[in-house]
Amino acid sequence: MxxxxxxxxxxxxxxxxxxxxxxxxxxxxxxxxxxxxxxxxxxxxxxxxxxxxxxxxxxxxxSLTPFPITANAGTPPKVIKAVGGQWYWKLDNNTAMAGEPVQFHVTSDDVNHGFAIYNPDNKIIAQTQAMPGYVNQLNVTFTEPGLHRILCLEYCGLAHHGMIADFTVTEAN
Ligand SMILES: [Cu+2]
Structure with a gap:
């Protein structure tokens, strides 16, 4: 060569x-x-x-579009703490209701991870970084009920591909 x-x-x-x-x-x-x-x-x-x-x-x-994050007027969002680590996700709650505003507080136990939420069709609907020493807030209002999954988007070592957590979205009341 x-x-x-x-x-x-x-x-x-x-x-x-x-x-x-x-x-x-x-x-x-x-x-x-x-x-x-x-x-x-x-x-x-x-x-x-x-x-x-x-x-x-x-x-x-x-090509200007309005800023996509809208302030939560009225009811405060449901806060869910999410921690990434080699190689797991820890969520203090893994359910939410469709239509209910949720705010994920995302951080990491060790290295940088990518916190990505996939809908039942395996499309990413929201994502942020999970960083040690920082808490990133991710506002999500789920629109469709069903089994969602959280995957790591930042290559973080041998079992990176195994960082999968289930997240269930229930029907709106
Ligand atoms: Cu990772």
Whole structure:
């Protein structure tokens, strides 16, 4: 593998050098009409800049969406403490009701883990980091009842794949 890489690198360097030599040999200094070229260049650059700004601002404004986390007006959320570790999840409660606001307080016993909640269709509906020494709050209001699962999204060692916890969401009253 070393030799082909070396050959390809040398060929690439030769190609670049050849391009440099070609440009230098063909660059006779032409002062004629230089001012006109400069003026036209600045004009093109100015309109290009204006066009880019218009496009940038338009794309930014049209793609703005409201911040997704809504404040819990009224009933305070149900707090569930979740702790990740090599290689387990500890939850002080593993049930919630659909429609009920839940706030997970997520931390870690050892290294960083990724706390991800999967719905019954195995799609991620919420995730945050589980970090030692920090408590991250994750607001979730489950919409569908059924067996959810919590998996680790941050590779954390040999049995990382085994960090799975069940979480049951019951029907709304
Ligand atoms: Cu992990």
């Amino acid at each position: 070393q030799t082909p890489v070396l050959v390809v690198s040398l060929l690439g360097m030769l190609l670049v050098s050849a391009a440099f030599i070609l440009v230098i040999r063909n660059s006779s200094v032409r002062q004629d009409n230089y001012a006109g070229i400069v003026t036209r260049g600045y004009s093109v650059r100015r309109w290009w800049m204006i066009a880019l700004c218009v496009v940038g601002v338009t794309v930014t404004i049209t």
